[in-house]
Amino acid sequence: MTSATTPSTSTKAAASKPAAKKPAPRKPASDPAELGDGERARLDAAIGELHIGSRTWAALSLAQRVTLLRGVRTSTAAVAEDWATTAASSKGLDSRHPLRGEEWLSGPYSVLGALDAYIETLSRLSSGTNPLDGIRLDRAPGGRTRVQAFPLTGIDRFLLSGFTGEVWLEPGVTPNAARSAAGLAQRTPGDSGGVGLVLGAGNVTSIPVLDVLYELLAHNRTALLKVNPTQDSLVPVYKRAFAPLIALGLLRIVRGGAAVGAYLTAHPDLAHVHITGSAATFDAIVWGTGSAGTRRRRENRPQLKKPITAELGGVSPIIVVPGDWTDADLTYQAEHIATMRLQNSGHNCIAGQVVVLSSDWAQADAFRAALRRAYANAPERPTWYPGSSSRMDRAAHDYPDALVLGDRMLVEIGADDDATALQNTEYFAPVLGVVSLPGHGQEFLDRAVSYANERLQGTLGANLLIDPATERSLGNGFERAIAALRYGSIAINGWTAFAFITPTLTWGAFPGNTIDEVGSGIGVVHNALLLDRVERSVLRAPFRPFPRWVGGAVRPAGRGSRRTILPKPPWFVSARTGAAVSEGLTRFRAHGGAVGLITTLAAALRA
Template sequence: MPEGSPKTPAKSAAKRPSTAKAGLADEVRKALDADIDRLETGSQMWSHLTLSQRATLMERLASSVGAVAEEWADTAAISKELEPGHPLRGEEWLSGPYGTLTALEAYGSTLRALAAGASPLNAVKIDTAAGGRTRAHVFPLSRVDSLLLSGYTGEIWFEPGVTQRDARESAGLAQLTPSDSGGVGLVLGAGNITSIPVLDVIYELLAHNRVALLKVNPTQDSLVPVFERALAPLIEPGFLKIIRGDGAVGAYLTTHPRISHVHITGAATTFDAIVWGPSKGAGSAATTKRRRENKPKLTKPITAELGGVSPIIVVPGEWSDADLKFQAEHITTMRLQNSGHNCIAGQVVIISRDWAQREDFLAALRTAYDAAPRRSAWYPRSNEKLETAGSTYPNAHWCAGGTRALIEIGADDDASALETTEYFAPVLGVVALTGNGQEFLDAAVAHANDKLIGTLGANVIIDPRTLDTLGDNFEQSMADLRYGTIAINAWTALGFLTPTLSWGGFPGASLEDVESGIGIVHNALLLDRVERSVVRGPFRPFPRSVGAVMRPGTFSVLPKPPWFVTSRTGAGVSEGLTRFRIDRNWVGLAKTLAKAFGA
């Protein structure tokens, strides 16, 4: 909730402390201070907007984002070394403008409901999940979503003790008190997925009534002109300012007395450096002392979305050859989308050593991992990460001409490096445990909880027959899995892209042990006391999903999803879906869906 109202610009300027030691030129400091002056004025203006006016603002943003969507996707693709015609350019449509447009639409619906005096949850089915938790079925909420993501569903699980009445009455967060100001927040943007900084800014505004100073990651500098046009409806009235800058700029702003809150998307090491100070070199002794005395260097609130090592739990069952191939491509996508530069990229596949089809599965995985389209590891220091993996695991399989590593941990091998190092690069590992059925699932959940660092997201793949056999025990296992997003027969990235779901680490992290972060984002229904999101998808694509109509499982009319790195038509379909979100042209959508069946 809001941490207090900002000072007026005049009073703030009078009390402004010296910044001579900040390591910045005077003109840079003055420019940053002037930006904060304008944002403080914008904060006052924001507090006077009605909920209906804010809903209209979301519509204006959708129009301005739509106007630059093609340039956004093209600029992002070029910055990631994806040349025109590359089959993976569709990733930049989905993870950039598409994700932003769906979020704006969902936030607009929430604001209109609140403006009418209703809870955003009034039209949402609420029931009980494992462990007695209150659960809201927040996706799909429209026929369009049901059509575009046929077979996929999403749930919010609230923290234990939250009742249905609590959930409904608290939905809205800061928009329940729209005139209260949260001041000026600093958003330190991510460098990998282009919608992240934009969505973080919108969440600051709506969840906390906080205007934002957005410092983009240097990897996204080329997108700043696009962002400035896309977000002009926020920039013009002073609700947002976008800046570039190096670490010195970030250091100055995080300690600025008129920044009320910091939000970062990045690595735990960066978070720790902001909160405690440098861990190496000059200043490290002071950092150690601060940690020992539990006196953080940062004295203002901070939230964070950080990464980790994400598991992919493969529950043994009886799979067809087509199942093996499809799920191998599914797992390959979890690792190789965006060349593995994702905080939510699957990194450790957990399988059963006793699974009768273990070798068949591994053979399919090797084939899919090697055959996926080649691309560069473009993120800074990626080659170092790959070299580290190769040095630690000299028996790794190097696929696609040596550009990606597949590490199969043997019975006598040490998996600790694989399980505690977020490679943020195309490195995929396989770890085998004993058991079948519930015995294996219990062991896999415990292994993921206790051996893998991070709590951001976990993936579980299970066929319909096995799911039916496990019954309620499976749901209890999901409750025991301590991750902020769980994807069952889906990838947790669907949780990221679904605006009515929450995104962030599992509750319980602290400044001392930040794990995968503190707080959540996205959450377009503005729900309070969220524990996790759960995504469910089809084990089989259409037409093989037809069998799910007659037995437990999920039916879908979708063929291979366009986000699969192995989709032949993914680029065109992803662009077409985004254009439909912009123009609602049903003829164009029909052509896009027809193209999808050529995947």
């Protein structure tokens, strides 16, 4: 589990490590009262050291903080290979597995990118300039201010051509207000936020340390990171990567199960809790468990006496807007959807789970066939996350007629089928569903948006696929539909996981959740521009890869037209050279080097 409390069947709540059969280890403590005096003393000492560190952090100038972050970048680059190989091994991927590149991108690549972006933001503040200077701000529907937050560097414009990212602020936030607040706690670096507790995720290796960076930079809080037991093998890597922060008392990393988490969430010397996990774990932290927790919730008497933020996942839609697609389009976008579900074996809070098709689309049957092929042909890999087998069994029980394809399941909801379980259960395993709604064009899109908002659990991320000609035909109606989607991250012709690894975008649920109805969580992370009052991030990507956008297939200019140098993104599960390209991009991010980049681009062209 990501925290103390009783085990849960909810998708992100990881149980303690499975017990070996010989010899059987002692069952991990689940009650903080069961912790030994020595373990309590070690935890108390770590918190005490972080309080001293908080004074050190408050005394550092912005220029000194930039120097410190550059040191963290150097140490992270030095462990990148160990990080990726350790993570891959922990998930059952050997050095020859075609999907091992996932661990390069979702681990060290993500963290290096975040460090680069935070360094840029703090450097601007240190020099007396605004983090948003030179960045275009314009208007989104509903009177919102929109920050054009990606790409901001020449290398990103080249390598990730055709991809753009926007951060939409809450209605009523003006461009001037956005500029005046940009920088968050780094605008007042001497004001300490105390010590925060980060209960780390167990599925993606960059999440725990990215959450630590956000505590430090957005809130001026030093951090005690309790890793999920699934990440125990990464602890030595984390300690080497973040050695400069540890040396100054700005970070402490501890292992432990439910009892450690319970002890820490109740600790009076910690000012704040951040968790990436499940709603069930969140509720257990805030309200408690059993009848006592039920009573506290009914009486609105939370047991947690400090603020909490959270990222808790949900059931993510993939809306497919009908259009006139080529056979190559059908194949490519089917592989795209397979990637959204099967990356990391589906053990992602942002994995696409429900494909929404038009029952009136002339190509619906052809697309279903392409999706079955792509889903079946993706490389097999272990379903490694604790509880995966029981969740797959649950899906099989919910949908006994589902198509079982080795290690994965495809649920095609018919007219007489009940989609309730699919809509309300984040399976956190390789289970993909397909539902149909009537309509064409704007009628279908509006109906699909309403379905996603009203029927699917959670508000973390939504994906939408639409060809350029159809997008142009919808005009402003398309942007109004995007504004109506109540999700914290929206990807148009992309996958929201790309927004996750883009540090200048934000990550978190759509605003409005409370501790009583937490949904997909409270607050945001990443957000390297340190923007205030964020509503959502919107990623836009090319519908067609290189070279199919060339010529008459896509107009050279206008709405929906996007050029890319990528024949197939390296994160696609069907990318033949994805592992090599992902490793090469990470090494380039870490160390630069034109020769290595050319080799990586050559591999990308063979994807």
